[in-house]
Amino acid sequence: MPFNINLLPHHHAKAVREYGKQYYVDAKGDRFPSVTTILNATKPQEDRDALFNWRNRVGVEEANRISGAASRRGTSTHKHIQRYLLGEDISCPDAAKPYWESLQSVLQDINEVRLVEGSVFHYDLTYAGRVDCVASYKGVPCVLDWKTADKPKGSAERLHDAPIQLAAYCGAVNQFYQEYGIQLNHAGVVVAVPGMQAEVFWFDPDKMMVYWQQWQKRIAEFWQRRGASKNDAN
Incomplete structure (x- = not known):
């Protein structure tokens, strides 16, 4: 194995969906909204408009086909990366091979x-x-x-909310595993693209602090909207 594996205790929380939103349930049975649910609920209007216009431009059927294919390749690639990082020696599924090959330059720098x-x-x-x-x-x-794409992103701006998502994960990891001395302030989005080396978008502590502040605003907006919805219902 080319890297060390020193795993923290693993928690596989139950994921539940309700009215199109995803929640995770902890060991006590308490339920918390997922990072992606919060980001989707507070997505800027220009991002919503861009997605709406794209679906209209390509057609609903083609948009669903593209989204479905992207989801399947992403899932397949994620599962193979997961097995590899856990030390399992298995062959790569054909659907994931172009993306797996793209990731090799990054995986060799992981420890x-x-x-x-x-x-x-x-x-x-x-x-x-x-x-x-x-x-x-x-x-x-x-x-x-880890992300997959058919063509390079080219810039961090084209990652949309991914950096904010990473800041949210950093904050949660730091709190959830604080008794193990975990304190993360770096993060990276790795985009696997067939036929080329994966793109790595690296975020240092200064950038992560900016994204963390944006994340805190999105959380506040999410709960503010939830509160308004409950008041309207009453």
Whole structure:
């Protein structure tokens, strides 16, 4: 195995869906909205408009086909990365091979794997999520998020809310595993693209602080909207 595996205790929380929103249930039975649910509910209007216009432009059927294919390839690639990082020696599914080959330049710089597909909770800010990977990349402890794409993103702006999502995961990992001395302030989005080396968008502590502040605003907006909805219902 080319890297060390030093896993933190793994928590696989139950995921439940309600009215299109995803929640994670902890060991006590308490339920918390997922990071993606909060981000989707507070998505900027220009992002909503862009998605709506894209679906109209390509047609609903084609949009569903593209989204479905992207979801399947992403799931297949994630599962193979997960098995690899846990030390399992298995062959790569054909659907994931182009993306797996793209990731090789990144995987060789990974060491000290601490968490793979683990559920985390932030009890102070009341949210939860499932983290792709906590490990050291080029010697720096961080949270990593794996993504697949048919063509390069080119810039962090085209990642949309992914950096904010990573800041949320960093905060939750730091609180959830604080008794183990975990304190992460670096993160990376790794985009696997067929026929080329994966793109790595790396975020240092200064950038992560900016995204963390944005995340806190999105949480506040989410609960404010929830409160308004309840008041309207009453």
